[in-house]
Amino acid sequence: MKKKNNFLGDIAGLIELLPERKRRIERASPGPIGDDPINELARSLHPQKIYFEIAEVRDETPTIRTFKLVAAPDSGTTALPVFRAGQYLAFREEVQGVVVTRPYSISSSPREALEDGFMEITVRKIPKGFLTKHIWKNWKPGSKITSSGPAGFFYHEPLRDTNHILGIAGGCGFTPFRSMIKDAIDNDLDLSITLLFGIRTPDEVIFKKELAKYKRKMGKKLKVTYVCSEPDGSWKGPSGFITKDVIKKQGGGVKGKTLFICGPPAMYRFLENELAEFKIPQKRIRREVFGEIDDITAFDEFPRGLKRKKFNIKVHIGSEVEEIQAKATETVLVAMERAGLAPQSKCRSGECGFCDSLLLDGEIFVSPENDGRRMAGVKFNHFHPCASYPVTDLEIIVNRSV
Amino acid sequence: MAGRRKAILDPSYEAVVVGAGNGGLGAALQLALKGVKTLLLEQHNVPGGFATSFVRGRFEFDASLHELADVGSADNAGSLRVFLDEAGTDIDWVAIPEAYRVILTDENLNVRVPFGIEELIDTIESEVPGSRKAMTKYMELCKDVNGALGILGGIADSAKPDRMISDFMSFVRDSDNPIEEIASIVRKLMNLLRVISKTVDQVSDEYKLPDRARAILYPYWCYLGLPMSRLSFTSWGAMLISYMTKGAYVPRMRSQELTMAMESRIRELGGRIEYNTRVEEILVERGKVTGVRTSQGDEIRTSQIIANVSPTLVYNDLISPKTEVPKIALKNVNARKHASSCIVVYMGLDTTLDELGLTDYGYFISKNMDTDEIYDSTYVLDVPIMQATTCLNNVIPDCSPPGTSIVSITTLFSMDSWSDVTPKDYFKVKNRIANGLIDQLENGTGANIRDHIEEIEVATPATFARYTRSYKGVVYGYELDPWDGVIARVVTKEDEKYIKGLEIGGGFSFMGHGYNVSLLSGRAAALSTLKEMGVKS
Structure with a gap:
């Protein structure tokens, strides 16, 4: 035995503390620790990555496609995680040598992931969209794709929300509600869902057939109304935007309901006015994050005179240093992706903090709607590249991707 | 392109610290203060481990901190404040006005303790x-x-x-x-x-x-x-x-201010910190550490490692090759018992604490104060009979927007009672327990919490395991029975050091668990390392 610290050893030895400790250690097994079911549970709930194989591709409309995804055991995913209906997956895809991520809401139900072994996402093709063009071309049955674990906070939480959801959707915002409806049916939840879905043209009506099926199962607890902004002669439903009158008439008002809003930023801004007169407490309105802002210059807060400016960003990753170019009107994340740095990201809305980085020098503009930074993060210059725009040349430290 | 290249790290450091929780940050800060070429590696993407915060809607919650001991006021400073001040960290400490309120519903007891x-x-x-x-x-x-x-x-x-x-x-x-x-x-x-x-x-x-x-x-x-x-x-x-x-004190911007303040200072002093980098192996040759291997594929040479990790995981999972793990080390960690994990219910409320009648910061609410009965109740997959609840606006009035408040309920929870929870049941089980804890808070205080919940999150042992990968999601260190209490650990510290160049800092080390002792034990581990390196203190 090594020499003990005498003085301490003597007093402690006097009172049998050490002999008891020694006895206990001698008696203990030298075997390995048992398994750790709680870390296992954590990993199965929150896998860092999910490796999928595309099992099926369905065209919902000429521009909307549903992809049915199953686990790809050869790549490392043997079972799909459970999730909260309304959550999204962030897909990581390489397009022409550039790695980008995109969040897509899961449109299937948690039970289907767990028991039937599949998840579905429903994607709308963006005109001139660089990623969706790639997806339309390359995502075929048998293709392998990779996503994050389920993420996001756009789900019904019985501890917090009333048991009647008033869903307002636009664009491709129907998808999380499809998951919520299926979940309510699968688990016979005490939950009513009234859904107002804004579409542009009548041919954007999706899930019509299956909705009839859900309606049979949920009865009065489910009501879906399509609201068409550019109707043709054949359109019989309400037309225009989702106004306060539509909310009152087709939505049955807001009383006792929790609003779940999912759609493009323009819809959020429009709804803000429409909802004002209802004086809904903030806790009764949940908004899904909508990804990057299309035109940051439209914000009054955006510094003047930067529209056409370009800046240099010095990026430290590990021991590497890269100098990249960035437009004032694009996020630091996009600039890094474009430069091929493959930074990690999930929500692309400033919310999840997955792209958290450190600003060493320079100034950024953080879009006020997407500022999810911690207070200490602001104080000590952490920032979220997905919601930050360069206002000067920058020097930043970015984490290596997981 | 750069993204294709592996963004590598320097191949060698004088000291490597594993884990940027309180212990690892305390260790790296002490090493950096002495000019040691230090690398701090952390698997998560921000510093702190348990000492972190998260944003939901218009609220920012502390993941774990109730209150820090050993800070003290500027003119009655505790050793933690002294260390952090001398190290040059920038933390805005806020004093908690009273110790706690204890409410025992079966004992007709409701007392504010100053x-x-x-x-x-x-x-x-x-x-x-x-x-x-x-x-x-x-x-x-x-x-x-x-x-x-x-x-x-x-x-x-x-x-x-x-x-x-x-x-x-x-x-x-x-x-x-x-x-x-x-x-x-x-x-x-x-x-x-x-x-x-x-x-x-x-x-x-x-x-x-x-x-x-x-x-x-x-x-x-x-x-x-x-x-x-x-x-x-x-x-x-x-x-x-x-x-x-x-x-007792809290940092104004949650515990994340404490940990980011240390992070920031470590970098200023020339220390290097890498996130998203999990140490997967501690390399040992003939009883001495030689380096680490990481999840990013780095292999870094060093002769000094401070692990802010449970020794149970160090000896079972990290040391490589396994033949370098002495049998006595495995016996040692098996003799000791991991203490508790927790369940926490974080709530952002759309009303003020005044309206709710919650006058204090810390509430300990239980049926009685029979600690055996309470401890045993954490070994059942149900609502434990005691909770420790904080009402942050009573210390930092503007910690949330006007008209709102932050209330967090914590209860100890044994990891073993979570072992049988399946992914399918997970959300149901955690909501059932959260519901029971909210009931307990409402019954104890008379406050109507439920009608005001704007944001809510529930953390379970699985949540803590997710973010820290601690063994079974343990939040504390080993249980502090007298034979494994602070004195017993201090006295046997040198004898029970099984690998040369490897120190343990954090909640599992000789000082026991809790924010202040975890942090200062990391610092103490660094002092031992400095001594071994021959750096003058």
Whole structure:
């Protein structure tokens, strides 16, 4: 035995503390620790990555496609995680040598992931969209794709929300509600869902057939109304935007309901006015994050005179240093992706903090709607590249991707 | 393109710190202060481990902090404040006005306990007339034990016995009243000696503390997590004195301010920090550390490692090759028992604490203060009978937007009772327990919480496992029975060091668990490392 610290050893030895400790250690097994079911549970709930194989591709409309995804055991995913209906997956895809991520809401139900072994996402093709063009071309049955674990906070939480959801959707915002409806049916939840879905043209009506099926199962607890902004002669439903009158008439008002809003930023801004007169407490309105802002210059807060400016960003990753170019009107994340740095990201809305980085020098503009930074993060210059725009040349430290 | 290249790290460092929780940050900060070329590796993408915060809607929640001991005011500074100030960190500390309110629903007890030893004794006397004498003696004993630990800590810092004696002699010589000084030191040490192997209950029995006095005095037990029939009195007494004499503090911007302040300072001092980088192997050759391998594929050479990791995981999973793990090390970690994990319900409310009638920061709510019964209730997959709840706006009024408030409920929870929860049941089980905890809070305080929940998150042992990968999601370190209490650990520290160049810092090390001791034990580990490196302190 090594020499003990005498003085301490003597007093402690006097009172049998050490002999008891020694006895206990001698008696203990030298075997390995048992398994750790709680870390296992954590990993199965929150896998860092999910490796999928595309099992099926369905065209919902000429521009909307549903992809049915199953686990790809050869790549490392043997079972799909459970999730909260309304959550999204962030897909990581390489397009022409550039790695980008995109969040897509899961449109299937948690039970289907767990028991039937599949998840579905429903994607709308963006005109001139660089990623969706790639997806339309390359995502075929048998293709392998990779996503994050389920993420996001756009789900019904019985501890917090009333048991009647008033869903307002636009664009491709129907998808999380499809998951919520299926979940309510699968688990016979005490939950009513009234859904107002804004579409542009009548041919954007999706899930019509299956909705009839859900309606049979949920009865009065489910009501879906399509609201068409550019109707043709054949359109019989309400037309225009989702106004306060539509909310009152087709939505049955807001009383006792929790609003779940999912759609493009323009819809959020429009709804803000429409909802004002209802004086809904903030806790009764949940908004899904909508990804990057299309035109940051439209914000009054955006510094003047930067529209056409370009800046240099010095990026430290590990021991590497890269100098990249960035437009004032694009996020630091996009600039890094474009430069091929493959930074990690999930929500692309400033919310999840997955792209958290450190600003060493320079100034950024953080879009006020997407500022999810911690207070200490602001104080000590952490920032979220997905919601930050360069206002000067920058020097930043970015984490290596997981 | 750069993304294709592996963004590599330098191939060697003088010291590598594993894990950027409180212990790892304390260690890396101390090393960086001495100019050691230090690499701090962390698997998550921000610093802090448990000491972190998260944003939901218009609220920012602390993941784990209730209150920090050993900070103290600027003119009555505790050792934690002294270290962090001297290290040059920028933290805005906010004092918590009172110790806590204890509400025991079966005992018809509802008492606000202030800080200050006299104030504590007065409060208990007014609730339990006739307790003053016993309480005064009891607190004297706690003071002596705390003082003795300080003396021993000072002695243990001196490397050599002869220097220890000369330090001691010069200390006495400098004193105004050397005889009294010696008498006081001897008394403290004798008192420590007397209780060193005793549990809290044994000492309380000996001092004939009335049951109702114990009920008011005991709530802090849950910060150590072992029932009073088993908890080492020394750890308890020291903690109680620290809170009563130095008060309790929180950083204004949640615990994330503490950990980001340290992160920022470590970088300023030239230390390097890498996130998203999990240490998967600690490389050992002939009983000495030689480096680490990481999840990013780095292989880094070093001869000094400080692990802010449970020794159970160090010896079972990290050391490579396995043949370098001595059998005695595995016996050692198997003899010890992991303490608790927690369940936390974080709530952002759309009303003020005033409206709710919640007047205090810390609420300990239980049926009774039978710590064995409470501890046992955490071993069932149900609502434990005690909760520790914080109301942050009572300390930091503007911690959330006007008209709103932040209330967090915490309960200890044994990891083993979560072991059978399946992914399918997970959300149901956690909501059932969260619901029960909200009921408990409403029943205890009369506040209507449920109608005001704007944001809510529930953390379980699986959540803590997710973010820290601690064994079974444990939040505390090993249980502090007397045989594995602070004194037993300090005394055996050198003997139980099985790998040369490897120190343990954080909640599993010799000082026990909790924010302040985890952080300072990381620093202590760094001091040992510096000594071994021959860097002058």
